[in-house]
Amino acid sequence: MCGIIGVLSTDEGDTARIIRECLKRLEYRGYDSVGIATQYNGKLHIKKDKGKIDDINRKLNFDTLPGNIGIGHTRWATHGEPSRVNSHPHTDCKNRIAMVHNGIVENFIELREQLIEEGHKFQSETDSEVIPHLIENFLDEKDSIEEAVQSALPQLVGTYALAIIEKDSQKIVFARKESPLVIGIGESALYCASDIPAFLPMTNRVIFINDGDLVVLQPADIKMTRIRGQPSPIQIREPVLIDWTAEMAQKGGMPHFMLKEIHEQPKAVQNTLKIRQEEIQHLATLLNDSNNLILTAAGTSYHACLYGGYLFANLARMNVNQVISSEFSEKLGGTITDTSTILAISQSGETSDTLSAVGYAKNHGAKITAITNVMGSSITRAADYFLYTLAGPEIGVAATKTFVVQITTLALLGLTLAEIRGVYDKSEIRQWYNQLMNIPLQIEQIIEKQEDYIKTTADILAQKPNFLFLGRGINTPTAMEGALKLKEISYIHAEAYPAGESKHGPIALVEPEFPVVFIAPSDNTLDRLLGNVMEMKARGARIISVTDNTKIQNLSDYVFSIPQGIAPILTPILNVIPLQLFSYYAAVKRNYNPDKPRNLAKSVTVL
Numbered sequence: 001m002c003g004i005i006g007v008l009s010t011d012e013g014d015t016a017r018i019i020r021e022c023l024k025r026l027e028y029r030g031y032d033s034v035g036i037a038t039q040y041n042g043k044l045h046i047k048k049d050k051g052k053i054d055d056i057n058r059k060l061n062f063d064t065l066p067g068n069i070g071i072g073h074t075r076w077a078t079h080g081e082p083s084r085v086n087s088h089p090h091t092d093c094k095n096r097i098a099m100v101h102n103g104i105v106e107n108f109i110e111l112r113e114q115l116i117e118e119g120h121k122f123q124s125e126t127d128s129e130v131i132p133h134l135i136e137n138f139l140d141e142k143d144s145i146e147e148a149v150q151s152a153l154p155q156l157v158g159t160y161a162l163a164i165i166e167k168d169s170q171k172i173v174f175a176r177k178e179s180p181l182v183i184g185i186g187e188s189a190l191y192c193a194s195d196i197p198a199f200l201p202m203t204n205r206v207i208f209i210n211d212g213d214l215v216v217l218q219p220a221d222i223k224m225t226r227i228r229g230q231p232s233p234i235q236i237r238e239p240v241l242i243d244w245t246a247e248m249a250q251k252g253g254m255p256h257f258m259l260k261e262i263h264e265q266p267k268a269v270q271n272t273l274k275i276r277q278e279e280i281q282h283l284a285t286l287l288n289d290s291n292n293l294i295l296t297a298a299g300t301s302y303h304a305c306l307y308g309g310y311l312f313a314n315l316a317r318m319n320v321n322q323v324i325s326s327e328f329s330e331k332l333g334g335t336i337t338d339t340s341t342i343l344a345i346s347q348s349g350e351t352s353d354t355l356s357a358v359g360y361a362k363n364h365g366a367k368i369t370a371i372t373n374v375m376g377s378s379i380t381r382a383a384d385y386f387l388y389t390l391a392g393p394e395i396g397v398a399a400t401k402t403f404v405v406q407i408t409t410l411a412l413l414g415l416t417l418a419e420i421r422g423v424y425d426k427s428e429i430r431q432w433y434n435q436l437m438n439i440p441l442q443i444e445q446i447i448e449k450q451e452d453y454i455k456t457t458a459d460i461l462a463q464k465p466n467f468l469f470l471g472r473g474i475n476t477p478t479a480m481e482g483a484l485k486l487k488e489i490s491y492i493h494a495e496a497y498p499a500g501e502s503k504h505g506p507i508a509l510v511e512p513e514f515p516v517v518f519i520a521p522s523d524n525t526l527d528r529l530l531g532n533v534m535e536m537k538a539r540g541a542r543i544i545s546v547t548d549n550t551k552i553q554n555l556s557d558y559v560f561s562i563p564q565g566i567a568p569i570l571t572p573i574l575n576v577i578p579l580q581l582f583s584y585y586a587a588v589k590r591n592y593n594p595d596k597p598r599n600l601a602k603s604v605t606v607l
């Protein structure tokens with residue numbers, strides 16, 4: 001969480017504006033405070049405050065900050081409430097250094113006490129502020145700012161992506177340990193940011209920085225070394241061209257990124273279906289070779305793991321565990337060996353919980369595989385083998401298209417596994433495969449035909465305080481994803497259960513008019529699900545169904561229709577679409593910004 005950016009430009013008058021616009025594109029990483037520092041004429045110039053970028057810019061006018069070198073920060077508070085003093089950039093005692101930080105300094109209490117004893121004066125409650133004060137200690141005795149940074153970094157325990165400027169230096173120093181950083185090489189400027197969309201309108205030529213790297217951006221020069229004490233890097237740092245475009249990171253006429261990303265799903269799935277079969281085959285073989293396969297992820301990506309679990313068991317007769325990454329070592333710690341294989345799923349590839357689970361498994365000898373949407377992300381560096389989903393950048397905090405491409409990729413894997421394991425013959429698998437190829441069109445039709453109706457339904461139900469989402473079998477994860485979407489962007493309390501579990505407790509909540517959403521495709525769970533619908537109706541519940549089935553439709557107050565004849569294992573890819581739209585319109589009806597839900601950030605880089 002938190003987004004950082006550093007820009008070294010040839011255009012003196014425009015650098016602060018460029019930084020502000022880069023920060024705007026990083027705002028999905030955190031949006032409770034914002035700040036920019038520039039270096040000009042032997043002085044640092046800083047503006048910062050609590051609040052969203054546009055609001056603070058109206059108040060402070062960032063663009064007037066002078067100079068062609070600067071750094072910026074958009075914050076998701078961890079240590080210290082959102083306030084002006086806690087906003088980044090932070091400085092040393094004499095305002096010689098300005099620094100922005102994404103990560104957590106775990107030993108900040110000890111460092112702060114030690115620095116205060118040495119005479120340093122602190123302004124904020126943050127963990128981050130110890131960093132410029134530590135660097136300050138070395139500033140006079142070292143020849144350069146980067147040498148001072150090198151001397152200070154070994155004292156930090158925790159994670160960081162840092163950008164540092166010094167009042168007399170024509171350079172920006174960056175360092176990364178477990179928090180992302182990527183360089184952008186533009187025509188008239190060099191950039192280094194937490195994520196590619198920050199500078200995407202200016203360049204798609206990037207260099208991925210290795211974990212443990214220290215980078216110095218100077219006019220017409222990029223110097224890269226290792227942070228002292230870090231082992232040598234494995235990967236070479238070469239510029240690469242990425243195929244994301246500036247338009248992909250813009251709203252394209254839509255009111256919100258989330259809506260744009262929901263509408264992009266047919267294309268995203270279509271692209272993902274073009275992942276080369278050799279790559280799918282290679283990953284499927286690795287998974288098949290394992291005698292202890294574990295799928296792990298957080299949040300929405302964990303729901304994809306759950307889908308994968310049902311799919312691999314049903315289609316490929318495979319025994320597979322799924323575990324929430326933050327519970328990984330506690331739940332499965334004792335079982336990980338060198339015959340285990342992990343399939344970690346993360347759209348960002350930067351989620352700390354997932355990376356930590358992967359790190360734990362790796363240390364215990366497991367093979368690591370991954371599915372991610374972000375090129376060069378940390379998970380790709382930790383994995384022995386990985387696949388990219390091809391959704392393009394997802395900016396809305398709520399995952400939509402990245403979830404749909406994750407489960408599409410799992411469907412491709414499941415079909416390949418079923419073939420490798422000889423569970424079904426080629427012709428049966430071909431039929432599923434053909435259906436999968438048709439899914440982009442069906443998503444398009446669902447959106448086209450039902451969006452207005454879903455919006456009207458959301459308008460009617462948006463003031464309900466509680467929702468229950470129920471599904472069975474492979475659509476239990478769909479119910480969970482529907483509930484997560486609703487609660488995270490509209491702040492309506494929503495719970496999901498396997499429908500069979502509802503009578504073991506949740507049904508006690510149900511009273512007349514209580515909304516219950518059923519995910520009810522015509523599969524082998526339908527008869528039992530019909531029973532659950534009846535139970536809810538008998539207690540006066542309002543039934544909202546996502547279904548292709550007329551019996552369920554006749555029992556429902558609101559119906560989100562799904563095309564008939566889809567193989568049950570593929571229905572989650574379609575069923576989730578109306579749920580995403582419903583959450584989106586419920587949030588809008590309640591006057592919340594679905595792109596920036598309170599207290600959340602796009603990639604969660606704290607444990």
Ligand code: M6R
Pocket residue numbers: 298299300301302345346347348349350351354397398399400488600602603604
């Ligand atoms: O980048 P990841 O897929 O690893 O992110 C995992 C979760 O943080 C993420 O899915 C989160 O739950 C989203 N807010 C869901 O919309």
